[in-house]
Amino acid sequence: MKKIALLVLALILILSFAAGTALAADVTYVKVTGSVVNLRSGPGTSYDKLGSVTKDTQLVWLSTGDGWYQVKTSSGQKAWISATYSELVSVADPGSSTPQTPSSSTPSGSAKTALVNTNSSNVRSGPSTSYSSLTKLSAGTEVTVLYFSDGWYQVRLADGTEGWISASLLDLGNSGSILVAEKERRQTVRFTHGQVCGSGKYALSSGTAGLIVKIQSSEPFLYEIARTSKGMAFYTDISLSGETNVSSYRASGVSSLSQTDNKTALLFSGSQKLYLGAVPSADGCTVTLTVGTSPLIGHRIVVDPGHGSYAGSSTDPGAVQNGLSERDINMAIGRALLYKLNAAGADARLTHDGPTSLDLYDRAWFANALEADAFVSVHCNSATNNTANGSSTYFYAPAGNTMGWNRSEHQLLAKEVQSELVAALASRNIGVKEERFVVIRETDMPSILVETLFISNPSEAAVLSDPDSQQQIAAAIRDGMANWFAAME
Numbered sequence: 160m161k162k163i164a165l166l167v168l169a170l171i172l173i174l175s176f177a178a179g180t181a182l183a184a185d186v187t188y189v190k191v192t193g194s195v196v197n198l199r200s201g202p203g204t205s206y207d208k209l210g211s212v213t214k215d216t217q218l219v220w221l222s223t224g225d226g227w228y229q230v231k232t233s234s235g236q237k238a239w240i241s242a243t244y245s246e247l248v249s250v251a252d253p254g255s256s257t258p259q260t261p262s263s264s265t266p267s268g269s270a271k272t273a274l275v276n277t278n279s280s281n282v283r284s285g286p287s288t289s290y291s292s293l294t295k296l297s298a299g300t301e302v303t304v305l306y307f308s309d310g311w312y313q314v315r316l317a318d319g320t321e322g323w324i325s326a327s328l329l330d331l332g333n334s335g336s337i338l339v340a341e342k343e344r345r346q347t348v349r350f351t352h353g354q355v356c357g358s359g360k361y362a363l364s365s366g367t368a369g370l371i372v373k374i375q376s377s378e379p380f381l382y383e384i385a386r387t388s389k390g391m392a393f394y395t396d397i398s399l400s401g402e403t404n405v406s407s408y409r410a411s412g413v414s415s416l417s418q419t420d421n422k423t424a425l426l427f428s429g430s431q432k433l434y435l436g437a438v439p440s441a442d443g444c445t446v447t448l449t450v451g452t453s454p455l456i457g458h459r460i461v462v463d464p465g466h467g468s469y470a471g472s473s474t475d476p477g478a479v480q481n482g483l484s485e486r487d488i489n490m491a492i493g494r495a496l497l498y499k500l501n502a503a504g505a506d507a508r509l510t511h512d513g514p515t516s517l518d519l520y521d522r523a524w525f526a527n528a529l530e531a532d533a534f535v536s537v538h539c540n541s542a543t544n545n546t547a548n549g550s551s552t553y554f555y556a557p558a559g560n561t562m563g564w565n566r567s568e569h570q571l572l573a574k575e576v577q578s579e580l581v582a583a584l585a586s587r588n589i590g591v592k593e594e595r596f597v598v599i600r601e602t603d604m605p606s607i608l609v610e611t612l613f614i615s616n617p618s619e620a621a622v623l624s625d626p627d628s629q630q631q632i633a634a635a636i637r638d639g640m641a642n643w644f645a646a647m648e
């Protein structure tokens with residue numbers, strides 16, 4: 160895809176972690192005015208340095224000290240920043256740029272609230288289930304939403320406790336505005352070759368998708384990725400040092416790793432075509448590379464298990480036939496697909512993992528906010544005639560419309576997945592279809608909706624409910640997507 164080729168050439172500014180300029184009305188921010196400004200553990204230069212932020216980064220304002228502002232970073236950490244190099248900005252409504260002086264010291268003003276949709280929902284100390292549970296909330300509890308990151312919301316409870324809760328456990332109403340906060344963190348800038356700003360060390364290890372190279376520096380750094388005649392190159396603005404012997408990692412497909420004279424590039428080559436993905440940490444001081452032979456490496460893919468239970472009054476099981484609810488089948492295939500994509504080196508995310516308040520528009524916006532490279536919604540077909548059978552894949556990109564500019568890319572994604580699916584299941588090939596479904600119409604990136612098999616047909620329902628077949632369907636979708644990414648490069 161053209162966009163991917165451009166991304167490869169573009170540079171990623173990894174040190175920006177704006178706390179979400181698109182949050183609800185009357186949120187007060189500290190906007191960074193210096194080019195690079197330190198964050199410290201207290202209001203003075205004698206306090207420990209916690210990190211640094213760049214010009215125009217916006218941080219949630221918590222309080223004002225003597226010439227210093229207390230702020231919250233994107234990772235939820237509290238820190239202090241000098242008022243000499245920053246200014247207070249109150250965002251009256253999203254899109255308004257009129258700065259206002261905050262009139263009270265209420266932390267972050269009147270932020271957006273949300274309702275917990277499931278009993279015994281864990282509030283954790285960080286944005287994943289590996290963090291410890293701080294407390295459990297019952298359904299209907301109101302919380303204040305502070306920040307969104309990777310499917311988790313940072314929230315404040317009525318007693319002032321702050322923690323993280325899985326996005327699937329919260330009902331936000333119009334969640335799109337929160338999801339946009341994630342997008343602010345992914346900026347691109349031009350990068351000038353030859354500038355060496357610092358130094359970093361890297362270490363090699365094996366991952367499921369190939370060679371893992373973890374690069375660490377004491378300061379945030381810039382990088383870019385490019386395909387060369389010999390393989391893949393990683394360029395950066397710092398000087399790198401580390402082990403270059405890759406003989407123990409031959410299974411990754413990487414047969415050699417070398418550095419340029421000025422040590423600002425890592426060059427990977429192999430006997431097969433290589434792919435390279437880079438994931439920066441939130442503070443920009445660490446970048447993890449995956450180098451291997453799968454075209455899925457480094458691509459962000461959103462997987463949407465169709466239907467689900469919605470918070471509040473409505474639930475949506477999808478088609479209910481032959482003792483099965485479609486949403487359960489979609490969820491099982493979606494989870495299997497997530498696992499397989501990530502094992503192949505992709506950066507895959509689920510729109511939801513169980514109970515959800517996301518409607519169809521939210522699911523598309525979720526993928527848009529994450530700037531995903533591809534989107535796939537997993538469904539089962541259903542018909543009143545229980546002999547109806549077969550597999551089909553939908554896309555939507557009408558020619559002659561602004562949505563149709565990359566029609567061939569959308570269409571090819573559907574075609575690649577459809578052909579793998581039909582081959583794997585030996586099912587009837589209904590074909591690639593174009594339909595104006597919300598999730599494939601509202602997504603900005605190439606997107607498809609897969610109708611795997613008919614849940615209304617007893618023999619296909621038996622296949623859909625079989626765990627081995629669910630794995631097989633997920634593998635077919637993964638393989639079709641891999642073929643498409645290879646073709647798009």
Ligand SMILES: [Zn+2]
Nearest residue numbers: 465477538539
């Ligand atoms: Zn469906």
